[in-house]
Amino acid sequence: MRTLRSVLGAILLALLGAASAGASPTPYRNFKVTVYIPVTVVQRMARDPAWMRSSWRTIRRRLHVDQVFIESYRAGVCATGAQLARVKHFFRAQHVAVAGGMAMLGPGGDGQFNTLDYALPQERALARRMATLTARHFNEFVLDDLYFFNTKSDADIAAKGPRSWSAYRLQTMDWVSRNLILKPAEAVNPHVRVIIKFPNFYPSFQDMGFDLVHEPQIFPEIWTGDETRYAPTTDQQLLPYESYEIFRYFENIAPGRNAGGWVDPIAMHFLDRYAEQLWDTILAKAPAINLFEYTNLLEIANPKHRATWQGRPTTFDYQDMLRTCCGVPGTGRTRRARLADVVAYALGKVNRIAAALGQPVGLATYRPLDSSGEDFLPEMLGMIGIPIEMYPHWPHARTVLLSEAARHDPHIVAEIAAHLRAGEHIIITSGLLRALQRRGFGKITDMRVTHRIVAPTRYVAGFGFGAGTPIGKTRPILFPLIHFATNEDWAVVRGLDDGGGVPLLLMDHYGKGELYVLDVPEEQNDLAALPASVLDALRGYIASGLPVRLEGPAGVSLFEYDNGAFVVESYLDHPVAVRIIGHFDRIESLTRSISLRGEPLRSASPFPGAHRASHGYGYELRIEPHSFVGFHTES
Numbered sequence: 001m002r003t004l005r006s007v008l009g010a011i012l013l014a015l016l017g018a019a020s021a022g023a024s025p026t027p028y029r030n031f032k033v034t035v036y037i038p039v040t041v042v043q044r045m046a047r048d049p050a051w052m053r054s055s056w057r058t059i060r061r062r063l064h065v066d067q068v069f070i071e072s073y074r075a076g077v078c079a080t081g082a083q084l085a086r087v088k089h090f091f092r093a094q095h096v097a098v099a100g101g102m103a104m105l106g107p108g109g110d111g112q113f114n115t116l117d118y119a120l121p122q123e124r125a126l127a128r129r130m131a132t133l134t135a136r137h138f139n140e141f142v143l144d145d146l147y148f149f150n151t152k153s154d155a156d157i158a159a160k161g162p163r164s165w166s167a168y169r170l171q172t173m174d175w176v177s178r179n180l181i182l183k184p185a186e187a188v189n190p191h192v193r194v195i196i197k198f199p200n201f202y203p204s205f206q207d208m209g210f211d212l213v214h215e216p217q218i219f220p221e222i223w224t225g226d227e228t229r230y231a232p233t234t235d236q237q238l239l240p241y242e243s244y245e246i247f248r249y250f251e252n253i254a255p256g257r258n259a260g261g262w263v264d265p266i267a268m269h270f271l272d273r274y275a276e277q278l279w280d281t282i283l284a285k286a287p288a289i290n291l292f293e294y295t296n297l298l299e300i301a302n303p304k305h306r307a308t309w310q311g312r313p314t315t316f317d318y319q320d321m322l323r324t325c326c327g328v329p330g331t332g333r334t335r336r337a338r339l340a341d342v343v344a345y346a347l348g349k350v351n352r353i354a355a356a357l358g359q360p361v362g363l364a365t366y367r368p369l370d371s372s373g374e375d376f377l378p379e380m381l382g383m384i385g386i387p388i389e390m391y392p393h394w395p396h397a398r399t400v401l402l403s404e405a406a407r408h409d410p411h412i413v414a415e416i417a418a419h420l421r422a423g424e425h426i427i428i429t430s431g432l433l434r435a436l437q438r439r440g441f442g443k444i445t446d447m448r449v450t451h452r453i454v455a456p457t458r459y460v461a462g463f464g465f466g467a468g469t470p471i472g473k474t475r476p477i478l479f480p481l482i483h484f485a486t487n488e489d490w491a492v493v494r495g496l497d498d499g500g501g502v503p504l505l506l507m508d509h510y511g512k513g514e515l516y517v518l519d520v521p522e523e524q525n526d527l528a529a530l531p532a533s534v535l536d537a538l539r540g541y542i543a544s545g546l547p548v549r550l551e552g553p554a555g556v557s558l559f560e561y562d563n564g565a566f567v568v569e570s571y572l573d574h575p576v577a578v579r580i581i582g583h584f585d586r587i588e589s590l591t592r593s594i595s596l597r598g599e600p601l602r603s604a605s606p607f608p609g610a611h612r613a614s615h616g617y618g619y620e621l622r623i624e625p626h627s628f629v630g631f632h633t634e635s
Contacts, residue, residue, distance in 0.1 A: 066097060459472050
């Protein structure tokens with residue numbers, strides 16, 4: 001009888017514990033939500049179970065969470081086995097999946113990241129010990145994206161020898177991964193899965209020891225850092241489109257093993273910027289999203305983060321979010337909104353269309369692994385409305401875009417020649433043209449980048465004898481001058497400066513194919529300063545092979561899918577009018593029960609000689625600030 005009473009008492013306590021956590025919102029049908037808990041928060045939870053219960057109740061009542069990552073180490077702070085066990089058991093009792101986490105920073109750093117120094121025996125021992133401890137408590141754990149190597153101690157200088165810093169760090173981190181992380185972890189837990197999370201600064205990976213060639217093969221699963229925050233005030237100045245594009249690139253690096261995107265509210269500046277990172281991760285077809293970190297979700301949604309455009313019918317509607325999460329003011333049943341409410345509202349918006357999106361498609365872009373050059377240019381093209389699908393290998397596509405990063409492929413000239421002779425199209429940038437001028441590229445074209453700079457203020461599109469249509473004006477923008485042979489190469493979009501000119505887009509022929517050279521401004525972000533009419537002309541050539549094409553100003557992105565779905569998202573601070581063009585005569589909204597009939601276009605090519613479709617349909621759309629709309633095409 002005493003045993004029965006004990007069992008019943010335990011069941012009652014478990015039920016009360018579950019009830020105290022509050023009813024969880026409904027799970028998202030199209031993706032999972034995970035939350036990362038840093039080690040200092042883990043320690044607090046273990047010391048203060050009451051705070052652990054109350055804080056979790058606050059989050060769980062607002063946001064459905066499928067899994068938590070419980071961190072064991074960060075920046076010299078180590079959790080004990082007892083602390084990890086206590087926190088793990090609590091979340092398991094709440095029916096939440098658990099995994100571990102480690103952030104391989106050394107102590108200190110004075111605001112700059114200071115990684116473990118793997119040339120020092122004591123720090124190698126620390127990595128081995130924490131991997132062992134974490135694997136004892138979890139069948140799965142993630143290496144936070146601080147898993148890089150940036151020290152230059154005397155021990156490093158001696159160990160590096162004649163190697164470059166990049167080669168030294170890449171080789172060291174491959175050895176660390178196998179011998180200090182995986183082997184110790186698997187020795188105590190043969191079933192453990194170790195995940196590596198790659199950060200957002202992918203052009204610098206090889207310099208910091210992130211090895212995109214080998215690490216996705218060393219580890220069975222990867223996660224992607226989709227954090228783009230607020231570019232004007234953050235040091236990396238990452239473009240919003242990267243929250244989408246970097247996930248797509250890593251998905252093509254490790255197909256089916258890219259388990260999710262990672263987002264945080266750091267330096268978001270306004271709530272819509274946080275929401276955009278969440279949306280774009282899901283638009284990239286991430287199967288899960290991780291929220292860094294636990295205590296951020298508890299923060300009050302500060303009204304100062306309400307943007308000036310709120311009050312319009314934006315996708316992230318601040319007032320509607322308050323009504324949804326916190327009750328109607330004046331009823332006596334209101335509560336203060338927290339960031340968990342912001343996340344729940346934002347994810348709810350994108351969840352409404354996620355199931356209708358097929359496989360993402362875009363302009364096939366080849367960027368070799370561990371490469372650099374014209375860094376983040378694909379994201380800039382995404383910001384001017386050209387969908388990008390980036391690959392670590394030569395893609396199977398009719399049109400391939402190559403930036404300067406492609407120079408790292410030793411066979412790139414031969415690959416370009418073969419693609420063109422097969423009757424396909426290549427678009428290269430002025431940066432790649434400059435890099436290949438002394439690598440035999442002259443056998444394909446006589447175009448070359450000169451040392452001169454031209455600053456056009458007026459623009460013309462079209463080519464042919466005496467042809468040309470004025471298409472806009474700007475402030476002076478610096479472009480490198482490309483030499484070309486008249487009547488062999490054709491400047492299909494041009495800039496003018498006091499009687500002189502600079503080609504923005506050049507066309508040449510080789511074999512059965514067409515070669516285009518896109519002149520990238522000295523400051524590549526100046527592409528966004530071009531007028532909508534100039535961008536329309538560029539997109540008419542560059543994106544002509546895609547089923548949907550966008551016309552309009554920079555700051556508006558287009559996401560396309562292989563099932564006819566597409567999404568248009570504006571990152572602008574004001575309403576914007578854009579036009580969608582395609583060979584479909586009707587589009588259906590993914591969020592509302594409305595359909596639109598297209599306006600037949602007598603010619604989708606207003607510029608003489610442009611290689612674009614001779615017919616199609618246009619759809620005028622108005623997008624609210626920092627908002628998206630989704631449609632499905634019908635023919």
